[in-house]
Amino acid sequence: xxxxxxxxxxxxxxxxxxxxxxxxxxxxxxxxxxxxxxxxxxxxxxxxxxxxxxxxxxxxxxxxxxxxxxxxxxxxxxxxxxxxxxxxxxxxxxxxxxxxxxxxxxxxxxxxxxxxxxxxxxxxxxxxxxxxxxxxxxxxxxxxxxxxxxxxxxxxxxxxxxxxxxxxxxxxxxxxxxxxxxxxxxxxxxxxxxxxxxxxxxxxxxxxxxxxxxxxxxxxxxxxxxxxxxxxxxxxxxxxxxxxxxxxxxxxxxxxxxxxxxxxxx
Numbered sequence: 001x002x003x004x005x006x007x008x009x010x011x012x013x014x015x016x017x018x019x020x021x022x023x024x025x026x027x028x029x030x031x032x033x034x035x036x037x038x039x040x041x042x043x044x045x046x047x048x049x050x051x052x053x054x055x056x057x058x059x060x061x062x063x064x065x066x067x068x069x070x071x072x073x074x075x076x077x078x079x080x081x082x083x084x085x086x087x088x089x090x091x092x093x094x095x096x097x098x099x100x101x102x103x104x105x106x107x108x109x110x111x112x113x114x115x116x117x118x119x120x121x122x123x124x125x126x127x128x129x130x131x132x133x134x135x136x137x138x139x140x141x142x143x144x145x146x147x148x149x150x151x152x153x154x155x156x157x158x159x160x161x162x163x164x165x166x167x168x169x170x171x172x173x174x175x176x177x178x179x180x181x182x183x184x185x186x187x188x189x190x191x192x193x194x195x196x197x198x199x200x201x202x203x204x205x206x207x208x209x210x211x212x213x214x215x216x217x218x219x220x221x222x223x224x225x226x227x228x229x230x231x232x233x234x235x236x237x238x239x240x241x242x243x244x245x246x247x248x249x250x251x252x253x254x255x256x257x258x259x260x261x262x263x264x265x266x
Contacts, residue, residue, distance in 0.1 A: 001058045006077030007070065012058030013051040013078055017043030020263050021084035022254070024050040025075065027093035027241075028184040029151040029176045031057030033168060034092075037247035038254070046258060049087075051078050053098065055180030062183045068191055072101035079109045086111030086263050090254065093118055093215065093240065094184055100193050103200060111263040113204040114254060115223060117215045117240045121191025125219045131189055138185045142178055151176040155213030158239040165244050197226035203261040204230040207253055209238030209245065231257070 001012045014032055016039055024035040032050035039048050054074055055062035075098060079085050089110050091099030096118025103110045119125040122134060141151065151173055161169060204227050208220040217234065224232045233253045238245040 001052070003058070004078055004081040006074050006081075007063075009054050009060040009063070009074065010058070011051060011054065011060075011074055011078055013049055013082075014039065015047065015049045015082065017046055017048045019046045020258060021079075021082075021087035022046040022048050022258060023075075023079060023084065023087050023089045024048070025089065025091040025095035025099050026050070026053065026056070027095045028188065029153065029181055030092075030172055031175065033057065033172055034241075035243070036168065037165075038243060038251060041247070041251045042255065045255065047084065049078070049082065049084065051075065053095075055177055055183065057175070061177065062180050066183055066187075068097070068101050068187050069105060071098045071187075072105050075099075075102050076106040076109055079106075085109035088112045088114060088258050088261070088263070090114035090116060091118060092116040092243065094188055097121055097188060097191055097193065100196055103202070104193070104196050107201075110202055112202050112257070112261045113200065114207065114257065115204065116207045117209055117212050117242060118223075119188070119191075119215055119219060120193035120197060120223070122189050124192035124194045125215065125222065135185070135189050138182075138189075142182050149178060151178075151181055153214065153240075156240045157245060158209065158211040158237055162244060194226070197223065198228065200227045200229075202229070203257070205253065205257040206230055206232040207242060207250060208232065208234050209240060209242040210234050210236045211238060212240045212242075214240040 035050040052059040096115045235242045
């Protein structure tokens with residue numbers, strides 16, 4: 001892992017490969033390791049970067065009062081420090097919300113978007129009663145004693161997790177910091193980015209699991225209707241983490257999109 005510094009924080013990332021820049025942004029209760037199937041497969045054609053957001057992996061803890069704009073600014077600092085922009089930036093779930101905020105605040109760094117099983121914030125994508133239920137579920141999770149704390153969200157997979165990724169997911173879950181998760185979920189619950197979607201002026205790929213229980217296909221349809229130049233790819237028999245359940249199909253969709261929409265000047 002390499003690091004850059006922004007807002008007084010150490011930001012860790014992995015960078016592999018050569019070619020057009022492709023930046024992956026993980027979801028809540030995760031770190032950059034969750035993109036291993038993509039980093040390994042796509043580095044033969046792209047400069048692939050997977051960061052650890054503040055509070056995750058090798059990055060510094062989240063400071064008090066950290067908000068969505070701060071996450072986006074830190075991501076911008078990584079893209080800028082590596083001279084990657086304008087890059088294709090891909091975000092999963094909570095990571096997609098961070099990527100949308102990156103586009104709002106730093107549009108010059110974004111050449112195209114890949115939004116994966118994500119939200120325009122919970123407030124912007126889910127019914128009010130669902131948001132309340134998730135906030136209550138998060139409260140109970142975070143109040144659990146350390147010895148039984150389990151940061152695994154229900155409904156991530158359509159069936160059992162793929163056997164080859166079980167150990168990886170266990171390692172990632174063991175490293176989740178409760179304070180980081182509390183901040184992520186609090187920010188996500190209040191975020192509403194519906195105003196941003198119609199103004200997105202870069203090619204956008206939406207990748208959704210057909211059976212996603214956390215961000216259902218109706219959310220994907222909302223994105224598809226609101227973003228002017230959006231294409232939706234639905235991966236059959238997948239839940240919320242299609243990049244792990246069907247990595248070959250996922251990587252194929254990413255590769256095709258990035259080839260069709262190379263960064264300006266490449």
